[in-house]
Amino acid sequence: QVQVAESGGGSVQAGGSLRLSCVVSGDTYRRHCMGWFRQVPGKEREGVAAIYTNGGTTFYADSVKGRFTISQDAARNAVYLQMNNLKPEDAAMYFCAADRKRVLLRLRGDEYHDWGQGTQVTVSS
Secondary structure, eight states: OOEEEEEOOEEEETTOOEEEEEEEESSOOOOSEEEEEEEOTTSOOEEEEEEETTTOOEEEOTTTTTTEEEEEEGGGTEEEEEEOSOOGGGOEEEEEEEESSOOSSTTOGGGOOEEOOOEEEEEEO
């Protein structure tokens, strides 16, 4: 059974940093696209960042460009999200997503098959 496990959430003050981690386990298939999404209660899920694991091409939402960095350890089916200069509006539940194919709409959640349970990020002003 596939498991997607996120970690690294927490509470920080505005301007602070957090690093989220995600590992996909349970089968031997390589995930060719992995991404991070976030959601606040009452709002739609938002794609934050994604990466093609074969080649390392990255994609970001405009709202996080220059502040967030997605990286990977393809051999471990792992992806990371370094979040710097956090703002109160970044507070959300962050979810890791993965798919065996190179999804075309990288920041669209319904393109991904495997999902984690989420890790909470709180940013105080």
